[in-house]
Amino acid sequence: MAQSPFLRIGTRGSALALAQAHLVRRLLAAAHGVAEDDIAVQVIKTTGDAILDRPLSEAGGKGLFTREIEEQLIDGRIDLAVHSSKDMPTVLPEGLGLVCFLKREDVRDGFIGRASATIAGLPKGAVVGSSSLRRQAQIRRERPDLQVVTFRGNVQTRLAKLNAGDVAGTMLAMAGLNRLGIAHEVTEIVAADRFLPAVGQGAIGIETRLDDTRTRDLLAPLDHRPTALALAAERAFLAVLDGSCRTPIAGLAGLDGETLSFTGEILRPDGSESHVAARSGGASDAVALGRDAGAELKGRAGAGFFGPA
Numbered sequence: 061m062a063q064s065p066f067l068r069i070g071t072r073g074s075a076l077a078l079a080q081a082h083l084v085r086r087l088l089a090a091a092h093g094v095a096e097d098d099i100a101v102q103v104i105k106t107t108g109d110a111i112l113d114r115p116l117s118e119a120g121g122k123g124l125f126t127r128e129i130e131e132q133l134i135d136g137r138i139d140l141a142v143h144s145s146k147d148m149p150t151v152l153p154e155g156l157g158l159v160c161f162l163k164r165e166d167v168r169d170g171f172i173g174r175a176s177a178t179i180a181g182l183p184k185g186a187v188v189g190s191s192s193l194r195r196q197a198q199i200r201r202e203r204p205d206l207q208v209v210t211f212r213g214n215v216q217t218r219l220a221k222l223n224a225g226d227v228a229g230t231m232l233a234m235a236g237l238n239r240l241g242i243a244h245e246v247t248e249i250v251a252a253d254r255f256l257p258a259v260g261q262g263a264i265g266i267e268t269r270l271d272d273t274r275t276r277d278l279l280a281p282l283d284h285r286p287t288a289l290a291l292a293a294e295r296a297f298l299a300v301l302d303g304s305c306r307t308p309i310a311g312l313a314g315l316d317g318e319t320l321s322f323t324g325e326i327l328r329p330d331g332s333e334s335h336v337a338a339r340s341g342g343a344s345d346a347v348a349l350g351r352d353a354g355a356e357l358k359g360r361a362g363a364g365f366f367g368p369a
């Protein structure tokens with residue numbers, strides 16, 4: 061590596077995070093005609109990586125996976141941080157922003173079943189593992205008889221628990237499985253209008269200091285406008301509703317020509333009730349579309365919808 065690298069990327073150390081950071085490194089090297097070795101990838105351990113024994117929603121939520129990385133951005137020890145947009149809080153530290161989104165991967169969830177290839181085929185009362193409150197609620201809505209258990213750890217840990225027979229099935233994002241080259245494990249791909257995905261699912265987001273024009277200019281060729289517009293709508297929706305991380309929320313936007321369509325959903329944790337709001341409009345209205353759908357659902361849900369605070 062050169063004396064001082066062309067760029068310094070910060071990332072978490074999970075296999076998925078590393079795959080994503082290396083993808084961004086490859087794209088940046090190709091876009092600017094530099095060697096991949098001239099772009100440093102720095103692994104940063106976060107509080108979230110260290111907590112494996114309880115649901116993250118109880119440990120303090122989404123910021124747990126980003127704080128240490130953001131400190132290094134602010135200190136200038138790294139130039140950019142590569143994230144799964146899905147894991148990013150809607151409010152970022154002062155001076156930082158998600159300034160670039162790569163073209164989105166598959167937005168859908170995949171079911172990996174052992175007792176049955178499909179969710180519908182699972183025996184009555186079967187145990188399904190999921191770490192996501194959204195997926196837990198969506199599974200319970202379809203199959204109130206199933207026992208849904210919280211299932212933490214990275215993708216590999218979860219597959220190991222599945223193979224050990226701890227559960228009859230689990231659900232993971234197709235995007236992560238594709239990036240890890242293990243999508244062949246999936247026994248049922250679930251359509252996005254059946255399990256509406258998490259806000260940001262499948263989209264890699266890149267965070268920088270907002271005043272770092274050099275890095276922002278270097279990232280510009282990687283930015284995928286349809287994904288960025290979809291994320292603007294989805295994150296505006298989440299920001300209206302995101303009282304806490306203990307809330308099953310889903311949202312997905314897509315650009316067709318210059319028309320942006322957004323669908324958002326909130327669910328009771330037990331899946332017994334859900335509400336959907338949809339909006340479409342011009343690309344320049346992305347934030348307003350998401351916000352408006354969020355406000356509608358907030359009004360329809362009323363206090364206590366997501367359960368006791």
Ligand SMILES: NCc1[nH]cc(CCC(=O)O)c1CC(=O)O
Pocket residue numbers: 144145146147215231232233234235236237260261262263264
């Ligand atoms: N919270 C973990 C997480 N964050 C992003 C992904 C998958 C990749 C993506 O959605 O972009 C995953 C794993 C999963 O949900 O299966």
